[in-house]
Amino acid sequence: MHSIKNSKTILFSSTKGGVGKTIFTLNMAGIFSALEKKVLIIDLDLTSGAIALSLNIKYNKSIYEMSEDLKNNVFGDFDDYTLKYNDYISIIAAPKDPREASKVDLRYIDSIIDQATFKYDVILIDSNHDLNPLNLYLLDKVDDILFVVNNDPLCLKSTRSLLSILNNIEINNYHVVLNNSNNPYKNYFSLYDIKNILQANIDYSITNTFFIENIDKLIMAGEIITLNSSIARTFNKDYSTMMTIAADLTKGSDNNGKK
Ligand SMILES: Nc1ncnc2c1ncn2[C@@H]1O[C@H](COP(=O)(O)OP(=O)(O)OP(=O)(O)O)[C@@H](O)[C@H]1O
Numbered sequence: 001m002h003s004i005k006n007s008k009t010i011l012f013s014s015t016k017g018g019v020g021k022t023i024f025t026l027n028m029a030g031i032f033s034a035l036e037k038k039v040l041i042i043d044l045d046l047t048s049g050a051i052a053l054s055l056n057i058k059y060n061k062s063i064y065e066m067s068e069d070l071k072n073n074v075f076g077d078f079d080d081y082t083l084k085y086n087d088y089i090s091i092i093a094a095p096k097d098p099r100e101a102s103k104v105d106l107r108y109i110d111s112i113i114d115q116a117t118f119k120y121d122v123i124l125i126d127s128n129h130d131l132n133p134l135n136l137y138l139l140d141k142v143d144d145i146l147f148v149v150n151n152d153p154l155c156l157k158s159t160r161s162l163l164s165i166l167n168n169i170e171i172n173n174y175h176v177v178l179n180n181s182n183n184p185y186k187n188y189f190s191l192y193d194i195k196n197i198l199q200a201n202i203d204y205s206i207t208n209t210f211f212i213e214n215i216d217k218l219i220m221a222g223e224i225i226t227l228n229s230s231i232a233r234t235f236n237k238d239y240s241t242m243m244t245i246a247a248d249l250t251k252g253s254d255n256n257g258k259k
């Protein structure tokens with residue numbers, strides 16, 4: 001029997017859209033899967049979630065059906081609502097219909113995350129950049145937050161504001177990830193400038209060499225980049241950065257995969 005403490009819940013967050021959260025979430029799932037950790041990705045970008053779409057997984061049950069079944073006391077087995085990608089990665093999809101997003105009650109999301117901690121080594125939560133009640137709740141709920149920023153003045157400034165608010169309310173369990181991989185031509189600020197604007201450290205950097213030219217082809221094929229061995233070889237440095245992130249985030253937790 002595993003205690004709740006052995007599982008890590010990690011939120012992928014940002015203050016701007018399109019900085020690469022979803023692709024990074026998938027890549028980290030690939031890394032944890034390579035480390036033989038049981039991973040659950042919960043897609044909590046409720047209005048425009050793309051995890052199931054990116055992995056080409058067809059589904060009938062999403063987080064909406066899960067929360068409805070909990071509400072109506074007809075919730076079955078947790079595994080009936082998760083979708084399997086490989087032996088290690090499962091997902092809970094975002095609602096198919098964006099109109100269902102506002103009907104997913106926070107109370108049930110809380111219960112779903114708690115239940116997941118008994119079954120998975122790592123729970124990765126993809127979110128969107130709104131500071132809505134769901135995302136505020138998640139910032140408070142998770143063990144670790146990965147803030148994805150890119151080399152963009154507005155993204156950096158809005159992240160600085162958010163980090164200072166978080167510091168005020170004593171949320172310190174975040175790590176800043178500078179993602180230079182989805183827009184390699186955006187390089188106006190140096191690392192020094194970026195730290196100055198953010199007034200915070202960059203904990204990890206994904207370099208612009210991790211810009212994958214044929215990413216659309218891989219996404220159409222439902223591939224996770226970090227599980228593609230030829231790509232993992234080519235992008236050695238960024239692959240090992242992601243390995244380091246995985247190791248840092250699971251430090252102190254039980255390393256035996258859950259069965
Ligand atoms: N390493 C990469 N190489 C090339 N393109 C990338 C890479 N990472 C992300 N992208 C592209 O950048 C775009 C934005 O990425 P993504 O959807 O992951 O961002 P996001 O932060 O989740 O966006 P949103 O806020 O809309 O959810 C996508 O078109 C994606 O294919």
Ligand SMILES: [Mg+2]
Pocket residue numbers: 021022023045050126127
């Ligand atoms: Mg996204």
